[in-house]
Amino acid sequence: MTSSQTTPHDLNCLTIRELELLARDRMDKQTRDYYNEGADDGSTLAENQAAFTKYRIRPRVLRDVSIIDTTVNVLGQRNASPFGIAPTAMQRLAHSDGEIATARACAKAGIIMGLSSFSTSTLEDVKQASGENANALQLYLFEEKNHSIKLINRAKKAGYKAVLLTVDTPYLGRRNLEIRNQFKLPAHLKIANFADNPDDKEGSEPDAVDPEHPLGQQISNDSQHKKSEAGYREGDKRVAPTGPITFHTHAPNPTLSWEDSIPWLKKVAHPMQVWVKGIATSEDALLALHHNVDGIIVSNHGGRQLNGALATLDALPDVVEAVRGRCPVHVDGGIRHGTDIFKALALGADFVWVGRPALWGLAYKGEEGVALALKLLMDEFRLCMSLAGVTKVSEITKDYLVRMNSDGFVSKL
Numbered sequence: 001m002t003s004s005q006t007t008p009h010d011l012n013c014l015t016i017r018e019l020e021l022l023a024r025d026r027m028d029k030q031t032r033d034y035y036n037e038g039a040d041d042g043s044t045l046a047e048n049q050a051a052f053t054k055y056r057i058r059p060r061v062l063r064d065v066s067i068i069d070t071t072v073n074v075l076g077q078r079n080a081s082p083f084g085i086a087p088t089a090m091q092r093l094a095h096s097d098g099e100i101a102t103a104r105a106c107a108k109a110g111i112i113m114g115l116s117s118f119s120t121s122t123l124e125d126v127k128q129a130s131g132e133n134a135n136a137l138q139l140y141l142f143e144e145k146n147h148s149i150k151l152i153n154r155a156k157k158a159g160y161k162a163v164l165l166t167v168d169t170p171y172l173g174r175r176n177l178e179i180r181n182q183f184k185l186p187a188h189l190k191i192a193n194f195a196d197n198p199d200d201k202e203g204s205e206p207d208a209v210d211p212e213h214p215l216g217q218q219i220s221n222d223s224q225h226k227k228s229e230a231g232y233r234e235g236d237k238r239v240a241p242t243g244p245i246t247f248h249t250h251a252p253n254p255t256l257s258w259e260d261s262i263p264w265l266k267k268v269a270h271p272m273q274v275w276v277k278g279i280a281t282s283e284d285a286l287l288a289l290h291h292n293v294d295g296i297i298v299s300n301h302g303g304r305q306l307n308g309a310l311a312t313l314d315a316l317p318d319v320v321e322a323v324r325g326r327c328p329v330h331v332d333g334g335i336r337h338g339t340d341i342f343k344a345l346a347l348g349a350d351f352v353w354v355g356r357p358a359l360w361g362l363a364y365k366g367e368e369g370v371a372l373a374l375k376l377l378m379d380e381f382r383l384c385m386s387l388a389g390v391t392k393v394s395e396i397t398k399d400y401l402v403r404m405n406s407d408g409f410v411s412k413l
């Protein structure tokens, strides 16, 4: 593989930032706000990106970089570049082809795709669109385990390589624009994986100011809404959510614990791998190892859950140090440049995942737009490796990075 400059195929869009701006005009307000916002005042969302600017690359020169290998092994696949597309819900809000377009673009590029349980295409259709390209299914473990078992068995049958258990959503973060917009899935779209659920007659989200919407309860003054406390603790009594499976009611599960979830999931999901997504501390990384997970994703859900939580790049080194190579450590959050991928790898991540850029690509031009997002990141990463004097991903270490201190001095890592 050569590292020569590749021709960009869209002169209107040469960076992920430009893609974000182009996508902005093509989404309705409800979708744009839902995709782009973080929790509360969005400081963790902003810091996820800002954290990358605290590091600078130490490039090495006069090394033969005429041949660059950007590929890495992930979930049994030789992936074209050390990143994958993170699971993000409800992609048909951005484009009518939704997750199918993302799957096709990923398959053509040889980039692994994570699929949200709350997708607007079924996991089987996404697998079919992916062909031989690897997929991982993101899981929210429901309080009603039968729903989860059905989904896991379907993923196994369809050929998914792994389940990524999201562990940072005991409740949903407070997303103010979502509340203000009374966000709901438009009636023509379905949460496809649960559309056949007998309880799910409508298949779409209820109104946002809804008795079963956690934040709807907080913002509704209507006393009739107070009758249902589904999913919320009333003194000692907890009522599990019932009725249609919607993301507001079923995705958050405050009852989950290490002991209840991981050993059970390992049995049910076998032979698929079990990863935990949403780890931010060395303590939890050690617990994950103790429970024999196959891998860890350092994530704060793209700044959409606990605002004020540390940026994922800042959380990464502690986790890497605690894990000491005993399982792979991935990271997501704020990755918008090939150099961000390089920096995360230099800080010890084995692989990274990218969320919003794929959504912006979808909104911009469907499959072609996702392909563009992938290409921008792949090209930038390849060029970054070449200019840093690295020919193989395994050569990227902390020797290639310094940290900028607030006094303007740099420190070696």
Ligand SMILES: Cc1cc2nc3c(=O)[nH]c(=O)nc-3n(C[C@H](O)[C@H](O)[C@H](O)COP(=O)(O)O)c2cc1C
Pocket (backbone or CB within 6 Å): 034, 035, 036, 048, 086, 087, 088, 089, 116, 117, 118, 138, 166, 277, 299, 300, 301, 302, 303, 304, 332, 333, 334, 335, 353, 354, 355, 356, 357
């Ligand atoms: C609109 C949107 C929907 C998301 N849906 C899910 C989801 O269903 N499950 C999940 O585990 N994470 C979800 N995430 C989080 C992503 O998987 C990922 O952690 C995050 O987007 C990474 O940050 P980035 O967008 O800055 O790259 C979502 C993120 C966004 C922006």
Ligand SMILES: CC(C)CC(=O)C(=O)O
Pocket (backbone or CB within 6 Å): 089, 118, 172, 247, 248, 251, 301, 304
């Ligand atoms: C709750 C989910 C279905 C979607 C999600 O994780 C998100 O919006 O961040």
